[in-house]
Amino acid sequence: MEGVAAESGRRSARRGTDGLDRIGHGSFIELLDDYAEACERIAEADLTYVERWVQVDDLVESVVGTVLGDAMLSAIRRLARVNASAHRYGDVTQPQDRAAPQPTDGIYGAIRRADASGHAPAVTPVF
Incomplete structure (x- = not known):
């Protein structure tokens, strides 16, 4: 390195x-x-x-992709933390209008459950 x-x-x-x-x-x-x-x-x-x-000519775009990838990675980490909390501690208290994360959903399932406004369901990670 x-x-x-x-x-x-x-x-x-x-x-x-x-x-x-x-x-x-x-x-x-x-x-x-x-x-x-x-x-x-x-x-x-x-x-x-x-x-x-990515082709060599598109390396500038790959830098932009890296920035977007970092944002996506951060989002996936938050979802993974919610999923791990559900596995480790079970369901956590949720607002009445939101469903608790299901440990079997996985990260992709949590992403796909995003509501129509583009926001992921509200979840309360347990640390």
Whole structure:
């Protein structure tokens, strides 16, 4: 891992771990290997997508795709957290007009349940 992107990533990660330490959550570093493993899989998926679908002439568009992909990844992480909470803790209290997440829905099921306005159903993740 070398270059400007790697250095930027190291600095950002260091700021994050320093911040967690300052607010009393320094033990988060015990999970960094788990996060790194998940991120390695995501990086491989990113490269697979680029190799399959992006021509050299379209690399600028792939940068835009990376930005949109980061937003999608963040959304999928939130949905995954809801799904994992449902698996681990069971149903959580929901507003009367919203259904609780179902552990068997998976991430794609949660995305597909988005309402007509384009918003995912309101869920309360348990941490």
